[in-house]
Amino acid sequence: MVLTEVTNELQTMFDNARRISVLTGAGISAESGVPTFRGGGDREMWTWRGKHVSELSSAELMATNPQLVWEWFDYRRTMLLEAKPNAGHLALADWERRCEDFTLITQNIDDLHRAAGTLNLLELHGNIWRARCLRCSSTFEARDCPLEQNPPLCLGCGNAARPDVVLFGEMLSEGIYERAEEASARADLFFVIGTSAVVYPAASLPITAKQAGAKVIEVNPEATDISFMVDVTLLGKAGELLPQFIKERG
Numbered sequence: 001m002v003l004t005e006v007t008n009e010l011q012t013m014f015d016n017a018r019r020i021s022v023l024t025g026a027g028i029s030a031e032s033g034v035p036t037f038r039g040g041g042d043r044e045m046w047t048w049r050g051k052h053v054s055e056l057s058s059a060e061l062m063a064t065n066p067q068l069v070w071e072w073f074d075y076r077r078t079m080l081l082e083a084k085p086n087a088g089h090l091a092l093a094d095w096e097r098r099c100e101d102f103t104l105i106t107q108n109i110d111d112l113h114r115a116a117g118t119l120n121l122l123e124l125h126g127n128i129w130r131a132r133c134l135r136c137s138s139t140f141e142a143r144d145c146p147l148e149q150n151p152p153l154c155l156g157c158g159n160a161a162r163p164d165v166v167l168f169g170e171m172l173s174e175g176i177y178e179r180a181e182e183a184s185a186r187a188d189l190f191f192v193i194g195t196s197a198v199v200y201p202a203a204s205l206p207i208t209a210k211q212a213g214a215k216v217i218e219v220n221p222e223a224t225d226i227s228f229m230v231d232v233t234l235l236g237k238a239g240e241l242l243p244q245f246i247k248e249r250g
């Protein structure tokens with residue numbers, strides 16, 4: 001079913017849900033001015049200094065030119081300094097306060113869900129404001145922007161650190177995917193918001209939820225690779241659609 005607004009039937013589904021899990025992607029931050037990776041027009045991937053995201057955010061480049069990887073992340077951190085949570089992020093934080101079992105699984109590294117007030121948050125791909133030591137693996141906040149030192153040094157052992165994010169070809173941090181899978185499998189209602197659903201293993205979560213019996217609702221201005229399997233496609237912008245679930249309640 002394709003809808004362009006929250007109908008009474010959809011509202012009832014939302015009101016009756018006891019366990020809601022949500023998977024978000026870059027699209028939820030688009031209305032905060034953060035560029036998405038794909039989608040919109042020619043579906044070309046984001047490029048910077050002539051390189052695709054798949055090259056820039058890759059384990060290969062991290063191994064051969066960590067300074068360039070940090071420059072790429074510094075460029076994005078500078079953009080994020082201006083970004084604020086939008087109505088979509090704020091609506092999800094509000095849902096959590098009203099729902100007894102709520103999990104927000106995000107592929108985003110921009111920290112905007114936390115800034116909006118979401119508490120039960122699984123950041124599958126890490127966080128752009130955190131660094132991880134390449135020797136002792138300890139993680140620490142690295143908020144200076146632009147970076148004073150490239151690469152930043154570990155506060156514990158002094159070795160070079162890298163962004164604490166999951167690059168292409170890398171494993172997610174231990175245990176996080178299992179927690180996301182568990183939250184997906186126990187949901188009555190599963191929302192997939194602002195993601196092209198092409199990057200794995202995140203794109204498997206709506207399938208896990210569906211197979212475990214959840215109703216799956218996609219919120220996106222465009223059809224995606226998983227549109228065929230969802231129960232409802234809510235076609236439009238997250239910042240406009242998500243607040244409607246609360247407003248309609250009166």
Ligand code: BJW
Nearest residue numbers: 025026027036037038039057107169194195196199200238
């Ligand atoms: C709006 C909107 C508005 C616009 N409102 N919506 C199985 C099958 C095939 C491949 C693989 C597989 N398993 C693993 C792979 C390889 C790879 C992968 O998935 N590749 C595919 C691309 C083919 N996966 C991995 O490498 C993962 N690692 C892994 O699986 O490890 C296990 C392993 C390792 C080694 C050997 C063996 C096993 C790791 C993936 C990490 C991805 N990292 C990135 C970069 C993070 C750092 C950074 O930010 O630079 O994460 S890639 C990039 O894509 C980023 C995103 O989180 C991710 C997803 O993108 P997302 O969020 O969906 O954004 P977009 O731009 O694609 O979509 C935006 C959407 O919003 C669009 O649909 C718009 O329409 C919509 N939108 N405005 C609502 N206002």
Ligand code: ZN
Nearest residue numbers: 133136154157
């Ligand atoms: Zn260290």
